[in-house]
Amino acid sequence: MKTFLKVWSVLTILCMTFVVFGGALVTKTGSADGCGNTWPLCNGQFVRLTDITPEKIIEVMHRLTTGISSIFVIVLAILAWIYIKDRRETKPLAIVAVAFLVLQAFMGAAAVMWGQNPYIMALHFGISIICYAAIVLLCLLIFEVDNKFDARNMVIGTKLKVNIYLLTIYTYLSVYTGALVRHEKASLAVPAWPFENGKFIMPTNVQDYVQYLHRFAAFILVVWILYVTWIVFREYSHYRVLKYAMVLEIIFVAAQAFTGIMSVVTNVNLYVALAHSLIITMMFALMTYLCLLASRSKQNRLRIR
Numbered sequence: 001m002k003t004f005l006k007v008w009s010v011l012t013i014l015c016m017t018f019v020v021f022g023g024a025l026v027t028k029t030g031s032a033d034g035c036g037n038t039w040p041l042c043n044g045q046f047v048r049l050t051d052i053t054p055e056k057i058i059e060v061m062h063r064l065t066t067g068i069s070s071i072f073v074i075v076l077a078i079l080a081w082i083y084i085k086d087r088r089e090t091k092p093l094a095i096v097a098v099a100f101l102v103l104q105a106f107m108g109a110a111a112v113m114w115g116q117n118p119y120i121m122a123l124h125f126g127i128s129i130i131c132y133a134a135i136v137l138l139c140l141l142i143f144e145v146d147n148k149f150d151a152r153n154m155v156i157g158t159k160l161k162v163n164i165y166l167l168t169i170y171t172y173l174s175v176y177t178g179a180l181v182r183h184e185k186a187s188l189a190v191p192a193w194p195f196e197n198g199k200f201i202m203p204t205n206v207q208d209y210v211q212y213l214h215r216f217a218a219f220i221l222v223v224w225i226l227y228v229t230w231i232v233f234r235e236y237s238h239y240r241v242l243k244y245a246m247v248l249e250i251i252f253v254a255a256q257a258f259t260g261i262m263s264v265v266t267n268v269n270l271y272v273a274l275a276h277s278l279i280i281t282m283m284f285a286l287m288t289y290l291c292l293l294a295s296r297s298k299q300n301r302l303r304i305r
Helices: 002-029 054-083 090-114 118-142 158-183 206-235 240-265 270-295 297-304
Strands: none
Touching (some): 002 054, 002 118, 002 270, 054 118, 158 206, 158 270, 240 270, 270 297
């Protein structure tokens, strides 16, 4: 059963990756209305082979992968609840995964049937990455990553712990600003990087403000991750899992910044934009694992004593 659980958890992550990828594809190709204002069926009926458009195919495939992924997530949550219930994080993570999966599906359906408010729809992506992160954490628990890196005995000081928590929250807020750029159609509001014609020009409309807000938020995120990495290597170099995690975070944030810049340079090339969404999803999931490690620190300190 343990082998099956590991395989199932990996498949669930792959399924949710397709869901996140598909959702980004729907947004970036303008396919949200590909099936009209009906849900779950397309225009109130099954898709007819004589009435197929690219937008309809993208929207139908996204709904289909979401439905399949829902089965995988629910089964994973049940199996984890039963077979790794000794871990204190298992039940909360299982609940979060299922709850945010349902909320994500509801928001997607609501957007189709009742219209799309950009500020609400920006939350849709944020909800999906929380569900994704919960599934990744369950997978890490199932694979007993803690034992491989001796993470269960880790003790983290208050300064690093607070930085990890706040950085994770800030990362989520940065993700929201990025999603808002897409839904406010502000991707090319400032069609050069870092500024148009090499100098800062005061924003004149909502799209300009949203674009500049996202760029500023992204800059702060890069600096903050570098600062936390410096703390880890200076004070916690004996913990391999922390060092590896922060090196990965730097790789992710560098790739995220690069794809963000290239999105502007290439006039929002579809593949670059999709990579931009996928990278931040994985980056946020890794941040939540650091939160999990930080949350255990007090118990580890008491156990060691």
